[in-house]
Amino acid sequence: MKTRFLHCADIHLGYQQYGEKERFNDFAAAFHAVIDKATGIYPARRGQPGLHFDPQIVGPVDFVLLAGDLFHKRAIDALTLNQAIRGLRRLRDAGIPCIAVEGNHERAYYDEAIGWMKFLALQDLIILLDAEIDGDTLTIQPWDPVRRQGSYYEPKPGVRIYGLRYCGASTGTAVTAYARVLAEQPVSDGAYTIFMAHAGVEGQMDDKAGGLAYRQWATLREQTDYIALGHFHRPFILDDWICNPGSPESCTIREADWTPRGYLIIEVDTEQPVGAPRHRILSGNTPRRAMRHYTFRTDHASSPDALMAQLTEFLQRKAQELSRELKHPSATESTPPVVELYLTGVLPFERRSLELKAIELLVRESFAPLIGVVKTQIQSTDYPIERDTVVTRSELERRVLEGLFERDTRYARDSDKWARAAVALKQMALAGTPADTILDEINAHLRQPAQEV
Numbered sequence: 001m002k003t004r005f006l007h008c009a010d011i012h013l014g015y016q017q018y019g020e021k022e023r024f025n026d027f028a029a030a031f032h033a034v035i036d037k038a039t040g041i042y043p044a045r046r047g048q049p050g051l052h053f054d055p056q057i058v059g060p061v062d063f064v065l066l067a068g069d070l071f072h073k074r075a076i077d078a079l080t081l082n083q084a085i086r087g088l089r090r091l092r093d094a095g096i097p098c099i100a101v102e103g104n105h106e107r108a109y110y111d112e113a114i115g116w117m118k119f120l121a122l123q124d125l126i127i128l129l130d131a132e133i134d135g136d137t138l139t140i141q142p143w144d145p146v147r148r149q150g151s152y153y154e155p156k157p158g159v160r161i162y163g164l165r166y167c168g169a170s171t172g173t174a175v176t177a178y179a180r181v182l183a184e185q186p187v188s189d190g191a192y193t194i195f196m197a198h199a200g201v202e203g204q205m206d207d208k209a210g211g212l213a214y215r216q217w218a219t220l221r222e223q224t225d226y227i228a229l230g231h232f233h234r235p236f237i238l239d240d241w242i243c244n245p246g247s248p249e250s251c252t253i254r255e256a257d258w259t260p261r262g263y264l265i266i267e268v269d270t271e272q273p274v275g276a277p278r279h280r281i282l283s284g285n286t287p288r289r290a291m292r293h294y295t296f297r298t299d300h301a302s303s304p305d306a307l308m309a310q311l312t313e314f315l316q317r318k319a320q321e322l323s324r325e326l327k328h329p330s331a332t333e334s335t336p337p338v339v340e341l342y343l344t345g346v347l348p349f350e351r352r353s354l355e356l357k358a359i360e361l362l363v364r365e366s367f368a369p370l371i372g373v374v375k376t377q378i379q380s381t382d383y384p385i386e387r388d389t390v391v392t393r394s395e396l397e398r399r400v401l402e403g404l405f406e407r408d409t410r411y412a413r414d415s416d417k418w419a420r421a422a423v424a425l426k427q428m429a430l431a432g433t434p435a436d437t438i439l440d441e442i443n444a445h446l447r448q449p450a451q452e453v
């Protein structure tokens with residue numbers, strides 16, 4: 001059996017990022033780009049000719065997996081629903097089934113009978129999979145085309161897809177229960193099995209909760225050929241088995257750095273000799289709005305004028321680099337870009353003299369962006385310091401820390417020692433000391449706080 005499918009997730013239709021209508025449209029454009037790849041048809045859109053991208057990855061595919069978060073929120077408006085229906089109709093018209101699970105952003109409210117994903121299933125636009133969970137018991141049913149619900153579906157003979165909605169904190173229990181049920185299922189020879197869920201894997205995104213440890217996913221290893229995930233917007237492929245395509249458009253500017261992302265195409269061939277891989281996974285990169293974030297340290301600007309001069313030089317250089325990048329023949333990012341400028345460090349002059357409006361204007365003049373945002377993360381220098389004494393930077397740092405510890409009754413008694421410990425830890429971190437060594441150091445201080453460090 002040979003087949004080819006597209007795996008996407010986290011489309012987030014309906015997100016009007018920065019309150020900007022164009023960004024609302026961008027999320028629909030990214031969804032259409034995924035569908036272009038799935039159908040192999042690249043129609044003109046909004047007056048622009050169709051954009052061919054990723055020429056090394058060709059469509060069309062036999063079916064599409066949508067692993068949750070088609071919508072950005074539960075309460076969507078008519079325009080957002082229209083975007084979803086227009087995109088999904090293109091798949092249906094091309095005879096390509098779209099198999100989906102519900103994500104956290106689109107869950108039905110508890111007092112509602114159906115959410116919008118269920119609505120799309122009833123409209124025959126998606127095949128929405130889920131299992132019934134009652135306590136520790138998980139029950140699966142084949143897809144029922146009349147009731148438009150079920151737990152698994154076979155888009156073609158020899159391919160079976162199981163689905164599970166977003167389960168939040170109980171994902172671990174649900175996946176374990178699902179694995180038990182799958183182990184009892186009769187498997188026909190050569191069948192290719194996919195498990196789809198809206199959940200992550202621990203360690204793949206530093207600050208994102210909701211991931212299962214790899215060993216928890218491993219309970220599905222024997223029963224599945226491919227785990228199709230969504231939820232984490234950062235793409236990853238683990239062991240050629242657990243796959244997450246990443247968000248086609250950027251829900252935060254940080255996501256813009258994660259390329260390629262947006263969709264995966266999987267070419268399946270189950271007639272390979274024993275031991276050979278049964279599929280090949282290709283990572284695609286959807287066209288999306290150009291988004292860039294720049295960081296500028298203000299430490300070396302002795303006056304407001306000097307800061308503006310340095311910033312002008314910096315921003316113009318970055319704008320030229322970006323312009324060159326976006327004009328490259330292989331570039332697919334759309335313009336005008338979204339630009340965020342972060343000002344960091346310590347401001348050597350009064351905060352009041354920092355003219356944010358003028359800096360915003362500078363960003364607009366340099367990039368002519370769709371959105372230009374300036375964010376300050378500058379540390380304030382307004383800590384009381386005797387003006388007439390000259391101290392080194394490290395001594396100043398130690399004094400400031402000591403002052404902070406003095407304000408906390410738990411540490412006030414040994415504030416000087418805690419300040420020295422904090423400086424030592426900072427230096428270890430800056431020197432790239434491994435995290436567990438730093439932890440040992442902290443433990444040592446906690447055990448003997450009153451001793452000399």
Ligand SMILES: [Mn+2]
Nearest residue numbers: 010069105231
């Ligand atoms: Mn999402």
